[in-house]
Amino acid sequence: HEDMRRLASTDSLTGLLNRRAIETAAQTETALSLANGVPLAAILVDIDRFKIINDTFGHRFGDLALTQVALCLQENIRTIDLVGRVGGDEFAIVLRNTEWESAMTIAERLRASLASLLVDDGEFQTGIRASVGLARLDASIRDWDELVLRCDRALYSVKESGGNLVATC
Ligand code: C2E
Ligand code: C2E
Known part of the structure; x- marks a missing residue:
């Protein structure tokens, strides 16, 4: 059944x-x-200090933030690209048939679009910051797991330097 699969x-x-x-x-x-x-x-996006947002404003507000982030990501990539939620506050994107220079432009577009979001539930308001890790297929990479590992390493370096940046590995 198509509905069940979806x-x-x-x-x-x-x-x-x-x-x-x-x-x-x-x-x-x-x-x-x-x-x-x-x-x-491939791109990994991790919301900065999401736990603090959740703890400060509550889970319902956290959910609203995640929903807005998801929509923002979806609106800023092509429908042929893939985007998924891979952890509580972590998202993965696959840019199909995309050159490295374009991928870097897209990653920065995503970071900037997220930074312009305002989450507002009528009671609380907050901006969003996100860390973005980017990697490409090259001859040294054999599969998706290795590509994600590279993104993870890039993401780690952004987190180390305070977030709200794009890094490659
Ligand atoms: P640009 O924004 O500088 O993008 C340069 C190239 O990066 C694009 O060349 C495309 O190969 C790749 N690219 C950019 N964004 C994405 C993306 O979200 N997903 C994927 N898979 N690839 C992406 P292209 O197609 O020749 O487009 C040339 C220019 O035309 C773009 O330069 C942009 O200014 C405009 N453009 C094309 N499609 C759109 C669109 O859907 N929305 C907007 N706002 N502009 C577009
Ligand atoms: P789409 O190709 O699925 O792209 C969805 C959204 O991803 C775009 O919304 C834009 O925010 C972002 N995006 C995709 N490609 C690019 C790009 O190359 N550069 C930049 N800066 N952003 C990109 P948007 O702009 O509202 O466009 C909605 C839809 O309209 C696109 O869906 C596409 O089907 C069409 N479209 C818009 N501009 C162009 C264009 O220049 N060439 C072509 N072939 N289609 C376009």
């Missing part, structure tokens, strides 16, 4: 692909890109 692959809060679904799609996409010599880039 439910099983969707993150219920944000409507994005869930972790399992984006991982499955990304693994396939990575293998195809490697086999065909097509460029591909």
Whole structure:
């Protein structure tokens, strides 16, 4: 059933692909890109100090923030790209058939768009900051897991320097 399949692959809060679904799609996409010599880039987005937002304003407000972040990501990439929620406040994006220079532009566009968000539930208001880690397929990478590891390392370096930046690895 098409409806059942969509439910099983969707993150219920944000409507994005869930972790399992984006991982499955990304693994396939990575293998195809490697086999065909097509460029591909991956992005991890992690909301800065999300735990503080949650603890300060409550879980409902945290959920609103996550929903707005998801929408913002979706609106700033092409429909052919993949975006999923891979952790509480972490999102993964697969840029299909995208050159490295473009990927860097897109990553910065995403960071800047998120930084311009205002989360407002009528009672509380806060801005959003996010750390962005970016990596591309090259000859040294064999699969999606290795690509994500690179993104993770880049993300770690952004977190170390205070967040709200894009880093590559
Ligand atoms: P740009 O924004 O500097 O993007 C340069 C190139 O990066 C694009 O070349 C495309 O190859 C890649 N790119 C940019 N954003 C994305 C993305 O979200 N996903 C993927 N997969 N690739 C992306 P292209 O297609 O020749 O476009 C040239 C210029 O045309 C773009 O320069 C932009 O100024 C404009 N453009 C094209 N499509 C759109 C669109 O849907 N919305 C807007 N606002 N501008 C667009
Ligand atoms: P789409 O291709 O799915 O792109 C969705 C959104 O991702 C765009 O919304 C834009 O915010 C961002 N985006 C995608 N590609 C680019 C890009 O190359 N550069 C920049 N700066 N942003 C990009 P937007 O702009 O409202 O466009 C909505 C839809 O209109 C696009 O959906 C696409 O189907 C179409 N479109 C807009 N501009 C162009 C264009 O220059 N060329 C083509 N072929 N289609 C366009």
